[in-house]
Amino acid sequence: xxxxxxxxxxxxxxxxxxxxxxxxxxxxxxxxxxxxxxxxxxxxxxxxxxxxxxxxxxxxxxxxxxxxxxxxxxxxxxxxxxxxxxxxxxxxxxxxxxxxxxxxxxxxxx
Numbered sequence: 022x023x024x025x026x027x028x029x030x031x032x033x034x035x036x037x038x039x040x041x042x043x044x045x046x047x048x049x050x051x052x053x054x055x056x057x058x059x060x061x062x063x064x065x066x067x068x069x070x071x072x073x074x075x076x077x078x079x080x081x082x083x084x085x086x087x088x089x090x091x092x093x094x095x096x097x098x099x100x101x102x103x104x105x106x107x108x109x110x111x112x113x114x115x116x117x118x119x120x121x122x123x124x125x126x127x128x129x130x131x
Contacts (some may be wrong), residue, residue, distance in 0.1 A: 082118075085118075
């Protein structure tokens with residue numbers, strides 16, 4: 022997908038916008054930018070491995086549990102979320118479904 026991404030970046034003018042970025046020539050920018058690229062590549066590769074070694078449904082459930090962990094971390098860390106019954110019911114339902122699926126898959130494999 023890299024050729025398509027580069028073409029889109031050229032057409033949208035993002036390459037020229039990047040070259041006019043004030044911190045473009047700083048070493049810290051390259052370190053952070055490179056780290057973001059490497060982390061994104063590792064995430065895509067781990068999703069590919071998860072899907073190829075298990076199933077698309079397992080990858081989806083694991084992704085949902087990861088999103089749940091991020092939601093809970095954000096709820097605790099940043100706040101700004103209304104604490105009401107529907108919020109906690111939805112989080113509880115998500116946890117119950119994910120744990121039930123993992124348990125069923127574990128029993129199936131035994």
